[in-house]
Amino acid sequence: MFGVRDSKSFDAFYAGTAKRAVAYVYAITGDLADAEDAVAEAYARAWQRWSKVGAYDDPAAWVRRVAYRVAVSGWRRARNRVTAHRRWGAGTPTAQLNPSIVYLVDALRRIPAAQRRAVVLHYLFGLSLREIADETDSSINAVKQRLSRARQSLAPLLGAEDPEGRLPPKEADQHV
């Protein structure tokens, strides 16, 4: 489908996947401006290689990997603050995120990064253990362990402090 560097196919791909990619990076980093810029950078790089990336079975996975690497770069994080400032300086209103979402992301930030990445890929994109292992360059057992530990950590965090009270505190199951 994406065998050539075709702007229409890229635009359609971008329109269909970018916002979820932002959600992914935001869930990882907890900073919406960081997420937006990292995703834009990842898609720009995808466009550079679109004849190749577009031919992948799952180009969105490629973009997610790049966006993740970009987002965790300290240099870029510093620069992204600047991007956020530009947005405010230009007077463009940015909707405030729902507190329950902010709270969820805060809980995610309290668990190790590898666990956070695994749990977000699993629950946001519905990736299987193997797919997560491929995307994170890990073994399936490692992913399984991360998901299990993430559940154990997140359940009490969210259940005990969720302002909406929607997450009961002892719902964590141990199986993957």
Added chain:
Amino acid sequence: MFDKIFSDHMTALADEVSSAAWLAPAAKVRARGDRRRIQLTGAVAVGAGVLTATTGVVMASGGPTIGTGGPRAIPDTLVMPHEGDPRWDRDDNPRIASVFNPCGGEDPTLAGRTDARTVSGVVPQGDQDPVPLVVTTQLFLFRTNEAAEAAITELSRRSEADCGWFGGWAPTMGLGQFVVLARTMYPHEDHRPRMAVAVRKGNAIYVSHIESNSGSVLDPLFEYEAAKEMNRRLCEALGLCEPLTCYFRSPMPGPTASLTANPTQAPLDHWRPYPCDQNPSDVASPDLASPGPTPESPGESRPPIQNPRIAPVITEVTRQSEGVVLLRWTSVHPDAAYFIVRVGGDPNLPIASVYNASFVVLTNLPPLDGSYCFQVIADVGRERGVSQTRCL
């Protein structure tokens, strides 16, 4: 059960972010990929400077630091941003006029100049304006560091000289210590807005000048990324490397020992350095929040005068996300510096400072048990006004 609930939470997160996230148009993303010259914008805009609580644009240092000498000629190994791009022209005339010359008249970059290179072309603005911008980048080399410093100091002086330009020193941009950022005032007589940034590294000055033929409002740092890239290339190709130091504006003349290493740095004596990996509030500063006269500190002979008439009014305190707060206030004076104090934090130290701005985005604030409460303190000359406290 956990799976279902957590999946629902993640779906809600995706929906929420889809509504709140700002995404560039696809064409702009493609242009970014095509050019590798990212249109990073914003930061310390002229007239809207922003310095966050942990601001400091960290740039990799490395290589030798700038010495007293420097190259006299631009080597072929140095490639300017955009150089070689289609429809971009290069001019190696060493006596070419500086495209950035506020007020006109004698070109301040000619004195002591030994070499120059100019690269010019047009770049698209994106979807919002089909008329491309005219971008000119120039590199000047001078016989000595002092000659380069004199030239950029004059560019800064003219930027502040009320001759149609507005700007001046901008060391908080993350491009280095000697940085001038300026733009033409609105409205423009010829409807051609211009904006320029000049950066001095050792005996070199790099100028990036942008001009709009459509009268559109220019993004203050349209070429910011190119300027940062030029910093890197100056280090690699010319050995003009400079470990980055971050700066915040000092509330008043005070100890500026780190800046006095070079006695000719007087124009920057209101800017105080701090390590880029630290919070500026970690740098000792005078008591800002006290309503009364402050104790004297070295270099400060008179206390500030409290003037309630220049007290800003905080108009907005909004939590953007965890540890990120937007603060807006009324501007009290075009030359005011503003210091943001977190009430309940260390009352003696500002957590951020901005110059000639009416907002700040505070990032990396620590998690709090209660509310965030802030004061904004305006500093104009030797007068000071303290806002009412506003909390989230």
